[in-house]
Amino acid sequence: MQNTTRIIANPLAAGLAPGEATTDRIAWVKLSLVFLPLAAPISDAKVLTGRQKPLTEIAFLFAEIETEQGHSGIGYSYSKRAGGPGQFAHAKEIAGELIGEDPNDIARIWDKLVWAGASVGRSGLSTQAIAAFDIALWDLKAKRAKLPLAKLLGAHRDSVRCYNTSGGYLSMPIEEVKERVSMALEKGIGAIKLKVGQPDPMVDLARIEAVRKHIGDVPLAIDANQQWDRTTALRFGRIAEQFSLTWIEEPLDAYDYEGHAALAKELATPIATGEMLTSVDEHYELIRHNSVDFIQPDAPRVGGITPFLKILALADHKKLQLAPHYCMEIHLHLTAAYGREPWVEHFEWSEAMFNEKLHVVNGRMIVPNRPGLGFSLSDQARAWTRATHEAGKRP
Template sequence: MTAPVTIESIRLRQVNLPPKVVRTDAIQSFVTQETLLLTLRCSDGVEGTGYAYTIGTGGSSVMALLHDHLAPRLLGRNPLHVEAIWKDLFFHTHATAVGAITSLALACVDTALWDWRARRQDLPLWQLLGGAQSRVPVYTTEGGWLHLGADELVAQTLAAQAQGFRGAKIKVGRPHVSEDVARLSAVREAVGPGFDIMVDANQGFNRPEALRRAAAFAGLDLAWLEEPMAAEDVSGHRQLRGQTAIPVAVGESMYHLSQFREYLERGACSIVQPDVARIGGITPWIKVAHLAEGFGVPVCPHFLMELHVSLCAAVPNAAWVEYIPQLDDITTSRIRVEGGYAWPPETPGLGIAWDWPVIEKRQLVDTTLNQ
């Protein structure tokens, strides 16, 4: 009888990546992308690498949680037991869950396990997980930031339209509603009716202001209004959804399947946007997608396009991939975008080709735990 495969070592690395452009929204600026990498090596000689990120704070805390508490529990485990490992690690960190630090750490582990599993079976991740669609419509968030004026927004969005993107995201949350309306109206007039405009408030409004802004945006044919209020305000989102025809999108600031379930059960959203890093990995992300499918709700994930393109291709209700390059500095692979669609990679595993020599030069943390 063949001995089961076991996890023999865990390597943890951190690389900080500055954003290519100034990124501002209604509540914050994107300062530094702390990229957290976990590579597990198994007794079959196959490795799997997973990752997560922050936008400038908390990376060292995630690395400490992995090094001190989670990685030691992986050593000697069978990497095929993805569900068992996720549940064990989640309950081991029960006192710090549900929350971002724990979810990001879980995501590093879980995405590495799925990378190993797909590589072991010589399959692209999206095919291993179901292969529901071979391409997914793509919109861009490379521009549209809150500090930009109408002229800059128009120029950026017209450029995106000329490049073949099917939509673009514009940040909202200027001090007065009239400023947001003027910026969005200029973009809509420039791109015409056949181009989708997504707007994102980044939780910047209270209930009365969210209702006011949604009413003011009513004639602009928006694809969705994203995170209009604090993610914890489920009833506020339900109230808003009942009073506007604009689809209400939520999810990037949720960290567990149960939070999505509450929104869906209460009819408080039109679109869900799970972030594979912030929800704790591929295992819970797929569950959210299928849960949303049961409610007839599309999935349009947040950020992490290099991984989300595969997850979107895996499920039937993924409607959009968000284009915002995140890993160009430390990878040699690039997401394929043609004719307004993003195409999942055909290489085994996550489909991300890490540039290890560059990572070794730039890494701030590099530590290995062995069995």
């Protein structure tokens, strides 16, 4: 008698068939590629080392989702200098995968989308495209619950400490930096971040000293944008300890986990990095190597809110401080739900993109009392749109 083995496929591989708990389905998805122009080109250390050109515009990938029952959500990803059209192209390829899905199954949808394009990788540009969908689904979920996203996640606070970066670039002379710093503080912003990484480190030290004298005891951080080697970072960090910096950001290459760990061990000033990493696994390596005091994940870069929450769980377990990169409209809600007092980064660049404004009072950004993420696209953003794509049929 011949022995045969019957192989039964695991139904969880593609998600269980919808049951009675499924009460709504995604009907329509719209993608928009929007280019936000900056008022003037800006430069950080990557420009001074010749690795990048000055930044003149930012590409945004917006995803708008609507369901059969009329619920809606909006999310975005972004790219600087290059990659925006690539994100749009990948999102366009996989947008149809959302049609007919239960919008509540956010984690399963994320897995479905990442495997739909797995041949180009499960991090980087592919997951940055997925981020726009994922963030839109979380926005939809919170709107359906009639709660700000922070409250849906379980907020620890209704406001978050905020710092400003957009006035501290290397392309600005020190007098302009001080003027912009004063404007930020007058708006109620609670801290300042200054770009460093000049070819002559003494120029950086002079700029730090000038800003420190200008702002007094206001918290001050610096950001080298990955352009130092280990020796320069260690020497500079020791000299800079006199300025009582809140952190030194990206002193080394983003993937130099061991180098960052050595700096974190040697310097009194906390080390911050993580913004350029594009997956949970890469952030886990930072955490595992004890590379950071402040971890700086970027929700659109890591693939959305779903993977971002996994990073927060890992960071909280290691008792790390949190200061996400950019995207204040999204990160305000996520930092409000972190157990340890965090920071959120303030940029006024994107304010023209949205109808709603975020408010800062006494150094803290206020979580808005609006459902979901609490923003909608402005007419200006629509005018800056260069390409759109739709999947499904709007209900």
